[in-house]
Amino acid sequence: METSDTVDVVTTVDAKGQSCPMPILMAAKAAKELQPGQVMLIEATDNGSRSDVPAWVAQTGNELVDSREDGAVLRFWVRKN
Template sequence: MDQQFDATADAKGQKCPMPVLLASRQLKTLRPGQVLLVEATDGGSKSDIPSWAKDTGNELLDSSVEDGIYRYLIRKS
């Protein structure tokens, strides 16, 4: 995951639905076209974050997992 991002939503250690809620709050502070990095440790985020991004009309640019941390890059529409 080498892409630049403008803000981070740190949801490590949080259980569902907190990763989505924290991402949503942080994304509201960004302008269209800016990119949010979401970091989570909850395995449920593998389906929750991509679904949330799609449902809200934002673009999931990338997702990865390393050392139990799931990372998602989302471009605000």
């Protein structure tokens, strides 16, 4: 199975320190620049992102490749479809 260790990250969205809805707005902006199949890494520290990023990924028809919590930082690897 593909994980964060094996996937190629094209862009990193640094939303650390931002609050709702900024991580999602930043992710949407970055997703626009991606080609289908490319993966971006979203980093956030607000607790809302734990549910918001997966919800946004599902809503936009993209794919959540992997997610991890490293201390206070939530990381999401998202593939554009």
